[in-house]
Amino acid sequence: MFGFLTKDMTISFRKLLAVILLFSSSFAWFFIFFTYFENLISPGLSLDSFLANAGSVIFLISCVIFAFIGGAIAEKVNLRKFLILWILFGLVVLLPLIFFRGDEFLIFFAILGGLAFGLGFTPSLAFFAESTTPDERGRVAGVMILVAFVLVVFSSVAIVALGLESITILSVFVGVKSIGFLSLLLDPVARSKNKAKPWRMIFSLKDFNYYLLALVLFYVAAGLVSLLWIALPNTPEYEAALRSANIIRYIGLGIFAILAGILADRIGRKKPIILGLIMLGAGYAIVGLMTTPETYFVNLLLSGLAWGVIMVVYLVVPADLSPPGSAERFYAIGWLLPLMIYIGLNGSGRLLGFVPPVDIFSAILSIILFTSILPILYAVETLSESKIRERRFRDYTEKVGKIIQDSKKPE
Amino acid sequence: MLKGKTLAFHSYKGGTGKTTLITNLAASFAKNGKRVCLLDFDLYAPSLATYFRKKPTCYLYDVLNGNVDISDILIDVSSDLGLKGKLFLGLSSPKKEDVQEIEMSHDLKWQLKAVRRFLSAKKSLIENYDLDYVLLDTGPGIRYWSINTLATADILFLTMKISDMDIEGTKKMAADIYDSLKKFGLQYYVILNKVPGASPIGDVGWEENEFTLTEELENDLNTKVIGTVPCFCDIQFNRHEFLFSIKKPTHLFSKKVIELSKNIEKIVFPVE
Numbered sequence A: 001m002f003g004f005l006t007k008d009m010t011i012s013f014r015k016l017l018a019v020i021l022l023f024s025s026s027f028a029w030f031f032i033f034f035t036y037f038e039n040l041i042s043p044g045l046s047l048d049s050f051l052a053n054a055g056s057v058i059f060l061i062s063c064v065i066f067a068f069i070g071g072a073i074a075e076k077v078n079l080r081k082f083l084i085l086w087i088l089f090g091l092v093v094l095l096p097l098i099f100f101r102g103d104e105f106l107i108f109f110a111i112l113g114g115l116a117f118g119l120g121f122t123p124s125l126a127f128f129a130e131s132t133t134p135d136e137r138g139r140v141a142g143v144m145i146l147v148a149f150v151l152v153v154f155s156s157v158a159i160v161a162l163g164l165e166s167i168t169i170l171s172v173f174v175g176v177k178s179i180g181f182l183s184l185l186l187d188p189v190a191r192s193k194n195k196a197k198p199w200r201m202i203f204s205l206k207d208f209n210y211y212l213l214a215l216v217l218f219y220v221a222a223g224l225v226s227l228l229w230i231a232l233p234n235t236p237e238y239e240a241a242l243r244s245a246n247i248i249r250y251i252g253l254g255i256f257a258i259l260a261g262i263l264a265d266r267i268g269r270k271k272p273i274i275l276g277l278i279m280l281g282a283g284y285a286i287v288g289l290m291t292t293p294e295t296y297f298v299n300l301l302l303s304g305l306a307w308g309v310i311m312v313v314y315l316v317v318p319a320d321l322s323p324p325g326s327a328e329r330f331y332a333i334g335w336l337l338p339l340m341i342y343i344g345l346n347g348s349g350r351l352l353g354f355v356p357p358v359d360i361f362s363a364i365l366s367i368i369l370f371t372s373i374l375p376i377l378y379a380v381e382t383l384s385e386s387k388i389r390e391r392r393f394r395d396y397t398e399k400v401g402k403i404i405q406d407s408k409k410p411e
Numbered sequence B: 001m002l003k004g005k006t007l008a009f010h011s012y013k014g015g016t017g018k019t020t021l022i023t024n025l026a027a028s029f030a031k032n033g034k035r036v037c038l039l040d041f042d043l044y045a046p047s048l049a050t051y052f053r054k055k056p057t058c059y060l061y062d063v064l065n066g067n068v069d070i071s072d073i074l075i076d077v078s079s080d081l082g083l084k085g086k087l088f089l090g091l092s093s094p095k096k097e098d099v100q101e102i103e104m105s106h107d108l109k110w111q112l113k114a115v116r117r118f119l120s121a122k123k124s125l126i127e128n129y130d131l132d133y134v135l136l137d138t139g140p141g142i143r144y145w146s147i148n149t150l151a152t153a154d155i156l157f158l159t160m161k162i163s164d165m166d167i168e169g170t171k172k173m174a175a176d177i178y179d180s181l182k183k184f185g186l187q188y189y190v191i192l193n194k195v196p197g198a199s200p201i202g203d204v205g206w207e208e209n210e211f212t213l214t215e216e217l218e219n220d221l222n223t224k225v226i227g228t229v230p231c232f233c234d235i236q237f238n239r240h241e242f243l244f245s246i247k248k249p250t251h252l253f254s255k256k257v258i259e260l261s262k263n264i265e266k267i268v269f270p271v272e
Ligand SMILES: Nc1ncnc2c1ncn2[C@@H]1O[C@H](COP(=O)(O)OP(=O)(O)OP(=O)(O)O)[C@@H](O)[C@H]1O
Pocket: B011, B013, B014, B015, B016, B017, B018, B019, B020, B021, B042, B047, B138, B139, B140, B193, B194, B195, B229, B230, B231, B232, B233, B235, B236, B237, B241
């Protein structure tokens, strides 16, 4: 059934599954934590909005900091044992909630949540990078994102269906997190013993910087966007648009993640990134020109699809560029630093209660997004020409083969 | 079921001896009374026109474009060469402009259409000329027309030298292209050409590891090595290296060609 995706992959099925489950379970956990931890910590009460915003920001910052720390530790210790401890910690970290609840613990749990997600984040991506070859990497990353969002959707459905009771939410968290253990059962999850390249060297890689710059601009736009929505009128029409877009958005994000993965393996990494940035830019241009619930809906949809594309390709590029043993550092820089910018913008805007004018703001956003294409144009394609050519000819061979087969049939 | 079989010769690297072997084999089949058609599908660097010193008015490319019928391009060289059977040639234009046109100006759709045209041309060719063999010479490596040619063949003969580079490349090509054509019914075999050992005469350095190399190749490529042809300096450095097997039937090379043709015959028509 998934033949179109997995054909000519060289990674074994077990390893593929291990790579996917390790990342997807943890990434899904991150999303549901981000969405629900406020309900979890002060159930029933409507949290003071300043505190809620502060909680989100602190969680994200904690994720980033512990991801750097986790990457640094994982470079030195046995990866398998490290991951086991990390998942175990993630399982128990929220259990104290049974006893301690309330606003005063929000910050404390936000930090712990960041710890539980961040530590193993770059090592699981390094495992992905070292287990895949360049011409299957896009598709594997696509499946990783898709599976993560399927888990997010299922968890959200379960949480909503079973009620926002803290025990329900807690058990969903434990369930999602423990999926990570499966990958350790499926695979030894060993790493190459190569020494990581110095940070200095990674920061001075020209092509990596081009990709990074585009992502930074993307995050600047994304950070500003989240402020934009505060400025929208608070009417039932916009609410309805948000609700219906959100469902389609996650499905679309998953589908586009797979599509982006297939494309990335077929025609290279640059074109899908450009496509994603254009989609997002177009989405804001539309809202800027005309702010209605309909354009808002279209924008939400386009941005969901664009996120799917961007996330996948940016899982792939650090793996393409990193020498063995250095993947953690490439992901720390390539994924987490830009994320800090998003957090900074979004967080400070919210905390300061900044309400921007929609039309000017969307125009700025589209300009930023279209500008972000420039560095990509300068960057080198990280999937080599010969790989692209190879695949083109492999596909072509299949086509010709089918023609020949058909021509033999009538006899 | 048509009795005529289509054989293609291909290699990863250039200069492995595809053209040399296929022409000599074609002549040798025809000399034995078979009806043979040899087509130059090295469209990017055709060589048979020069090899046979012929200049037809239209070429294979015109057939692929649908401008002429394949019977219009065939040249019968059997009587020139004094062959018992028949040898027809279908040539490609070595002119630079024509080669460039094929290389540059055609998209996927044209390629697939041209394949279809060639398939039906080949069918009528075998029927109308009552052919035993259609032999297709190809260009090296993976390009549209090497894939097209291989795909239309029944059996593929991979000519290779025993250099590591050639061996590695061939393995990769087998994984990328041959194996997927195998699904559609293509069979393939290996011919080792230009193996050392013939000159200086008596140098046995190669025979010592011949066995292990052959076995290794057969394992890696999951096929059989059906012939080994030594390297002869007098062939390599001849100004006009024309049909040794006809002109010098007693040459060791010619004997090797006959041996090879018998092996191929056994594979192609196993019952006879
Ligand atoms: N067994 C052999 N001994 C010595 N020389 C040989 C032998 N086989 C081929 N050659 C020589 O090697 C050269 C290349 O051969 P040929 O043109 O047949 O190769 P090819 O595979 O058709 O090359 P291309 O890929 O360029 O079409 C020619 O000069 C030919 O005479």
